[in-house]
Amino acid sequence: MQKTIHTARGVRLAVHEAGPADGPAVVLVHGWAQSGAAWAAVDGFRTFAVDLRGHGDSEEPADGYGDPTAWADDLAAVLAHVGRPAVLVGWSYGGLVVTDYLRVHGTSRVRGLVLVGAITGIGRGRAGGRIGPVMRAAVPAALADDAALAVFCAAMAPSLPAETIERLTGAALRVSPAVRAALFDRDVDNTDVLAAVDVPAVVLHGLDDGVVAPSAAEHNAAAIPGARLVLLPDTAHLPFLERPAEFAAALSTVARLAEVAG
Template sequence: MRTEVVGHGGVRLGLRVEGEQNSRPIVFVHGWAQSAGCWAAQLADPALSERYRLVAVDLRGHGASDVPATGYDDPRVWADDLAAVLDFAGPDAIVVAWSYGGLVLADHIRVHGTARLGGLVLVGAITEIGRDRPGGRVGPLMREHMRAMLSDDPDVAVPALTAFSRGMVTRPVPGTQAQALLGASLSVPPVVRAALFRRDAGSEDVLAAIDKPALVVHGSADRVIEPSAAEYAAGKIPGATVRWFLDGGHAPFAESADEFDAVLRQFAEEC
């Protein structure tokens, strides 16, 4: 099912929803220049949808959501957007946040605390952003293609985004999903791709104040976000557990979907 909620400033946020309304919610937050479609394997997994209510959001400027001109550098905007999704999903939601989604989740906790959360899963995630922020260290693939991926010249941006999309994974991904990931990146306006990086935020105090179960998932061969970012988050969040996908890339939910879903189910049951 597709629906929408209204986030900060009246911005409409697209949602994809699977599972029964009275089931415990799992909310999925995608990364930079992606969409809710990246969670296709999870939304289609009956072992998840028959036990949980799965809610995947398109962040502002992405997917089916509105594309406002401003707000991408404001933590309260991201915090309020996620709050609207959590209000729709229901209480005690487990939030699964990938890549830039980890920063959105950190923003939510920074502004609203953990009251709406039942647990959190950081997947290849950053929790900080800015020069020399240990929780936001990007890898060589991101550094190599960053400037070109922000260009509004398609002859520059399309090859860079294609190389970036291919390099995110270390294992084969079904062709349809691989093309969907690339298509999602291309559909995000260049101005939005760039705006998401125009901020500076540390999250040490935010992570240290988390009082809900936390799982940090990261591919050991992730070339987009350094594994040290996962180590940083796990070291700051009290009681956090780390699950490494050995030789895995930046998107374990796509390249190792069955294993990822099993890990997520176990964490949800333990929560």
């Protein structure tokens, strides 16, 4: 079920809802040049998968893509729509959006945190944003060239079925070159934000991830107090599709720890 919400700045965002209404609330934040449709349903959870600004069925405003407060306020609108504290899940670039939110708004509406193949920083030398060979090969061509973007999508997780790759590629091609490029026009290190996280956290990452380097996951997990690091063999950049049982287990772990913490 797709809903439409508006941020405090008036930006229209699409949110895809699934799962039982009384299940633990989970907000799913997708990666660069993707959409909320990338996620699969997770049994027992009420999921809210947002299309980030400029992606999917959300509005494409002219600006805000390099502004952490804009991303933070977008995610704040999603959490207000959820109406109760939720687990935040950031995949790839979505991890950066999640940390933008935490920097501006803190954890008062957050029950837990799951980073999946995620970056938390961006820019040269940022340990939380180290990229792998697939991303290095794609940029800068994929920022403007659709053929290069399609090659990148196919290389994110080659073991996935062809129809899944086609769906991810279709979502990517809907994102304008201007937005694709604007998301890279940032330089930020959120290690200090991670160090202040006071909710249960799991960092889940594929050891074969060629988009975001596993060393980024190691940095992010080490920075978050008490975080659990799960490195998955034979897994690339989409653990929630490649290894859904392990992804569901990570969500369950965070939800259980949050319940214990009260």
